[in-house]
Amino acid sequence: MNMIALVHHPTFSVLFPFSQSQLHGHCSSRKLLAPRKDQLYKSVSKPRLIMALASNEEGGIRVGERLYLGMDFGTSGARYALIDKQGTIHSEGKREYPVLMNDEKMDWVRSWRAALFSLLEDIPIHLRPLVASISIDGTSATTLIVDSNTGEPLWRPFLYNESCPDALPTVKSVAPANHTVCSGSSTLCKLVSWWNIEGSNKKSALLLHQADWLLWLLHGKLGVSDYNNALKVGYDPASDSYPSWLRSQPYSQLLPSVIAPGTSIGNLKEEIRTQFGFQEDCIVCAGTTDSIAAFLAARATQPGKAVTSLGSTLAIKLLSTTRIDDARFGVYSHRLDDKWLVGGASNTGGAVLKQFFTDEQLQKLSEQINPMEASPLDYYPLKAVGERFPVADPNLVPRLHPRPESDVEYLHGILESIARIEDLGATQVEEVLTAGGGAKNEKWTKIRERVLGLPVSRGKANGGCLWSCIIGIEGSSTR
Numbered sequence: 001m002n003m004i005a006l007v008h009h010p011t012f013s014v015l016f017p018f019s020q021s022q023l024h025g026h027c028s029s030r031k032l033l034a035p036r037k038d039q040l041y042k043s044v045s046k047p048r049l050i051m052a053l054a055s056n057e058e059g060g061i062r063v064g065e066r067l068y069l070g071m072d073f074g075t076s077g078a079r080y081a082l083i084d085k086q087g088t089i090h091s092e093g094k095r096e097y098p099v100l101m102n103d104e105k106m107d108w109v110r111s112w113r114a115a116l117f118s119l120l121e122d123i124p125i126h127l128r129p130l131v132a133s134i135s136i137d138g139t140s141a142t143t144l145i146v147d148s149n150t151g152e153p154l155w156r157p158f159l160y161n162e163s164c165p166d167a168l169p170t171v172k173s174v175a176p177a178n179h180t181v182c183s184g185s186s187t188l189c190k191l192v193s194w195w196n197i198e199g200s201n202k203k204s205a206l207l208l209h210q211a212d213w214l215l216w217l218l219h220g221k222l223g224v225s226d227y228n229n230a231l232k233v234g235y236d237p238a239s240d241s242y243p244s245w246l247r248s249q250p251y252s253q254l255l256p257s258v259i260a261p262g263t264s265i266g267n268l269k270e271e272i273r274t275q276f277g278f279q280e281d282c283i284v285c286a287g288t289t290d291s292i293a294a295f296l297a298a299r300a301t302q303p304g305k306a307v308t309s310l311g312s313t314l315a316i317k318l319l320s321t322t323r324i325d326d327a328r329f330g331v332y333s334h335r336l337d338d339k340w341l342v343g344g345a346s347n348t349g350g351a352v353l354k355q356f357f358t359d360e361q362l363q364k365l366s367e368q369i370n371p372m373e374a375s376p377l378d379y380y381p382l383k384a385v386g387e388r389f390p391v392a393d394p395n396l397v398p399r400l401h402p403r404p405e406s407d408v409e410y411l412h413g414i415l416e417s418i419a420r421i422e423d424l425g426a427t428q429v430e431e432v433l434t435a436g437g438g439a440k441n442e443k444w445t446k447i448r449e450r451v452l453g454l455p456v457s458r459g460k461a462n463g464g465c466l467w468s469c470i471i472g473i474e475g476s477s478t479r
């Protein structure tokens with residue numbers, strides 16, 4: 001059995017105040033932001049065992065073997081993996097989100113639901129009776145306001161990178177200075193923005209995150225979240241409670257109950273068991289966010305390693321004994337057992353590339369790039385106005401011009417500029433592991449190594465799925 005346990009990280013002095021002008025040119029130096037004493041918190045809860053299974057070998061199924069299903073819902077599609085306790089993957093697959101429209105806009109709720117049940121259908125029939133638990137990770141701060149009786153959305157979902165600057169003054173007036181929620185893209189800002197809409201059905205409303213809602217479709221118990229997803233609505237993972245300043249607000253009635261990731265919520269609904277052929281004792285476990293799942297499954301198990309999730313967007317995380325939260329820079333800390341996972345998420349990433357190039361073009365053009373040569377082009381690649389990290393600026397304008405005649409040079413400039421943003425968000429570490437689709441581009445990896453001045457290696461394939469499987473193993477063993 002190839003098993004890797006998370007180990008203690010030393011305290012990092014992380015994150016890096018820099019001037020607005022640095023965002024519009026090359027940064028020749030990096031300043032580090034040491035946490036103030038009033039920013040340090042210690043977990044008051046007992047740590048739970050968290051481990052990542054690293055084996056990806058084919059193997060048969062032993063008599064009496066149970067399997068664990070994890071699903072990863074990212075920004076552009078969803079995946080699943082089915083593993084045993086030894087970490088062997090017995091089945092895996094992926095689905096792009098189907099394009100389902102509503103009034104000429106993408107109907108994300110229908111699309112996510114369709115992807116979920118398509119993945120369940122994709123699981124080999126002979127393996128379904130062996131599934132002991134199911135868990136899901138979803139995009140952080142993707143927010144749904146649903147009917148507390150039916151679970152059906154009362155409003156279109158607020159996506160992970162959507163900013164609600166109209167709600168920011170209200171949130172800042174009640175939350176501590178520079179708290180994680182003091183960002184226009186926080187879950188709390190999205191909740192307040194909806195709350196202020198005239199005619200909104202406040203009496204029967206409930207807030208859920210993407211993973212919460214998808215899991216509800218499976219277990220049927222409305223109003224349950226986990227402390228990773230609930231962080232950006234203001235939940236305090238150090239005290240395992242919503243803070244008093246949040247509980248005193250009129251919209252606090254919409255907040256879900258919060259449990260630890262991997263905790264068993266209940267059995268799979270009878271109609272789903274019957275439809276797909278799962279066993280009666282199959283349980284559904286609380287999930288986590290996609291970037292946390294990617295971090296844990298990428299084998300970042302040694303001090304001095306960080307993980308960049310390089311998919312449609314870019315997220316950087318590192319393990320620390322110190323909690324650091326500063327909304328000015330889009331920096332926040334998730335609880336991870338008795339430690340903290342410090343980082344942030346930028347709006348730059350692969351989604352920008354897909355505005356200009358197909359997957360085939362990206363592959364062919366990348367092959368022509370010399371990653372050892374620095375690009376003279378200086379961009380700030382964003383899909384739309386607004387940035388979350390390494391600076392929280394809802395008005396930051398994308399910079400993708402001038403465009404050279406050569407597509408190779410243009411792609412080189414974009415890839416290098418994304419690497420520079422990653423460099424602004426990185427800390428003094430020994431190695432960067434990469435999860436997500438961007439990890440497959442070897443030339444981009446070489447560019448990032450040169451810009452970061454660090455070795456960059458590829459993390460675990462299907463990492464988010466694997467971690468969702470693993471927390472399912474914990475949930476079934478502690479039930």
